[in-house]
Amino acid sequence: MEAEFKERSQQTIAKFAGQKYGSTAFENEKRSYPKAMMDFLAGNREKAIAFLQSEDADPQLHQHTLGIDFYSSFTLKGQVRKYFYFGKYLDPSYRQRMKKAMAILTEQDPLTRKFSTPRKFWLKSSDNCNTWVDCRNTDNLKGMRNVAVYLFAQETGNEATRKIYKERLRRDIRTLYQIGQGEWDSENYLGHTITGYINLYDFAQDPEAKSLAKSALDWFFASGALKYWRGGFGGPSKRDYGGGNCVWCALATHELGLYFGDSPISDPNPSPDEVHLITSTYRPPPAIVALAKKQFPKPVELLNSKPTYENWKPGNDAAPQFYETLYFGQTFQLGTLAQGSGGDWNGFKMMAFNSGRGVDYFIASTGTDPTKISTASIGNENIAQYRNLVIWLNHQPKAPFQFFLPKSALVETSKGITFIKYEKTWLALTPINLAVEGINATATQKIQKRYPDDQILTATGNGKKFTGFALEVGEPETHGSWEKFQKSVIAQSCLNLQQIDKGEVEYQGVVGKVKLQYQGVNLPKVWRNGKQHNWRQHFAVYQSADGVKSPIYQGWKSGKLTIKAGGYEFQNQSR
Structure with missing residues (x-):
């Protein structure tokens, strides 16, 4: 080193x-x-x-x-x-x-x-x-x-x-x-x-x-x-x-x-x-x-918290402001915030393995300015994530959505699902009251100076009460091949919109399921693989979803950080 x-x-x-x-x-x-x-x-x-x-x-x-x-x-x-x-x-x-x-x-x-x-x-x-x-x-x-x-x-x-x-x-x-x-x-x-x-x-x-x-x-x-x-x-x-x-x-x-x-x-x-x-x-x-080199057993899911910005002010340490879910597959890492993006924070970003340039990005947002796609938001987003599954819901009937992805990605639509193929990572994007419009040439042109190898896919709400999407991510270790991924998603995955008028959506993936009930400016109600998520149990600064204190763990107000990776272990405690 x-x-x-x-x-x-x-x-x-x-x-x-x-x-x-x-x-x-x-x-x-x-x-x-x-x-x-x-x-x-x-x-x-x-x-x-x-x-x-x-x-x-x-x-x-x-x-x-x-x-x-x-x-x-x-x-x-x-x-x-x-x-x-x-x-x-x-x-x-x-x-x-x-x-x-x-x-x-x-x-x-x-x-x-x-x-x-x-x-x-x-x-x-x-x-x-x-x-x-x-x-x-x-x-x-x-x-x-x-x-x-x-x-x-x-x-x-x-x-x-x-x-x-x-x-x-x-x-x-x-x-x-x-x-x-x-x-x-x-x-x-x-x-x-x-x-x-x-x-x-x-x-x-x-x-x-x-x-x-x-x-x-x-x-x-x-x-x-x-x-x-x-x-x-x-x-x-x-x-x-x-x-x-x-x-x-x-x-x-x-x-x-x-x-x-x-x-x-x-x-x-x-x-x-x-x-x-x-x-x-x-x-x-x-x-x-x-x-940093991701030398730890994968897949692994972390449930992390982030404090309010001015955390030194009295009372600002009572509870976290942001709740993060971060999932590491073999070929990708995907992270979301329950509150989505807004202001100056990014609430949805994925990186996928690329042998030539390191990683490729996939970013979702609402809004119409592709140059600010990381934080662009029309407000009041609710996101639920369980491992490789995500539901994003917005309360704007005609909400504009943007998706940032590399030009090298293959984009196909089958059975109403937009499939996106990266080098080793595969995405299935299922719209919720959302019309996927395809690659937007005008929006793509706006990002070319900074991102010449990337492009913007856009979509717009169809006028219904709630809009959004469900996302499922696959890779060779979970699905074998791109073709098998597509077939298994079409055959086994299911989007339940029976309670959509009440802001409730469930997505059954090939493995596992996630459910979201929209709560506006408040934290969404989330069910992770059938179990309702307790946000009070999501206070830890860093914690594994399965309770194992690796690869990184720091309890809320514990004063102690533990890292286990690459055969090494590190601990430090504040005084």
């Missing part, structure tokens, strides 16, 4: 050799600092150091910290590694100025210090912080800020501030092991969170703080490993903006893939933020790497 990590690291460094860095205006250090650091590792040391210690593009905004930009969280993350890792290559006078600026910043808690003239860093008023340091509290930004201020206070001996931030870090990390992360499984921001906490692991002098950092990183990598597969990132996720629906497209795959690999193609467009990982001594435990 170490040899593979170093090989991927060298490939990444080589891609950034000689690249332009960008600027230091606003929070452009988000990319420019990591690019310069990568170029340094590639051998262009003088050029990189000259940029890293150049004067900031907005000096008037940083006079209180001697011209050093310690404001934006993304900039703080870069400043940390610049000073603590590359510091010995900086001009001594510049390094000393940075340290003096750190002392000024952390003399008091910078979140409590305000400017006499309120600054407007961004045009969006919601992002403006009249504090000495970035006040935004998304999980990734908060982690970068808290780690940086902690390390700056440590470096300058400002013990009162260091202790304040140590407790903030402890609280946030403990929450991971109690109820999970508010910004859960984000294809966009998980990598940013990881690279923020890795600074704490590398540069904390207090053994307890370093241990906290390792606990955080192990948890984040475990959550990422579950959704990562062969360079793809699939299943439900928070803050999913629709850009990650192909191999190496999700931002988080760059950081995760540096450790996990396991893809038939190398990362063509790595993130400069990987410099934090390449120069770090942290390594995820072997059990987490094996989890």
Whole structure:
């Protein structure tokens, strides 16, 4: 694993050799600092150091910290590694100025210090912080800020501030092991969170703080490993903006893939933020790497929960906000949320094995904007899943549906069922008061720039009270062949719509059955293979549907994470 990590690291460094860095205006250090650091590792040391210690593009905004930009969280993350890792290559006078600026910043808690003239860093008023340091509290930004201020206070001996931030870090990390992360499984921001906490692991002098950092990183990598597969990132996720629906497209795959690999193609467009990982001594435990490579007995079904976004606020830990079902077959992994998609969360995503490009995607949604298919929703979706079976129901009579699938997939219709053939995975889509219209050329054209190898299939409700579909997924291990799959579904599977006017649908698959009773904005009533599902028994952050504590288990507010994969076992418990 170490040899593979170093090989991927060298490939990444080589891609950034000689690249332009960008600027230091606003929070452009988000990319420019990591690019310069990568170029340094590639051998262009003088050029990189000259940029890293150049004067900031907005000096008037940083006079209180001697011209050093310690404001934006993304900039703080870069400043940390610049000073603590590359510091010995900086001009001594510049390094000393940075340290003096750190002392000024952390003399008091910078979140409590305000400017006499309120600054407007961004045009969006919601992002403006009249504090000495970035006040935004998304999980990734908060982690970068808290780690940086902690390390700056440590470096300058400002013990009162260091202790304040140590407790903030402890609280946030403990929450991971109690109820999970508010910004859960984000294809966009998980990598940013990881690279923020890795600074704490590398540069904390207090053994307890370093241990906290390792606990955080192990948890984040475990959550990422579950959704990562062969360079793809699939299943439900928070803050999913629709850009990650192909191999190496999700931002988080760059950081995760540096450790996990396991893809038939190398990362063509790595993130400069990987410099934090390449120069770090942290390594995820072997059990987490094996989890990412799906080295555990399959099939397996997990019933997981996700907390509300602002989970640190009083009362927000009373119950989960989202209930996830995640099923791993031999050739696919399929995940849904009981509440479906909406806002900035994705509630339905499947990845299927592809020998050439790693994985192919299948995504279902309502709405008409294919560029936002991951989270597009007309609202009030109800989804029931039992293993490889899914029912999706909507209360809009003429609801527009979209389905994202590869152009390589074969699409056939027989007996009113739309069959879709992937390389090794087969889908049977049975409409519920839904007219399947076929591949939509206009919608497909809209996604071509980002997804040239994929297409959009559309369908529209026929005017009845409820609309939706049932989905059954098969593979060689369960059905033998594509032809046998089609025949068995036509002969044995059955959609019961006798109570559809009451929002009740049952689907009998070739193996097993699932039933859903629509409940609008509330959790649907679900029967899994004949047994009504008790949502109170779905609180665990991670749990197997059959009660076995593998491949991953974390009870609700248990404070303990267990992983068993690839012959390895990992356990960690919060303090």
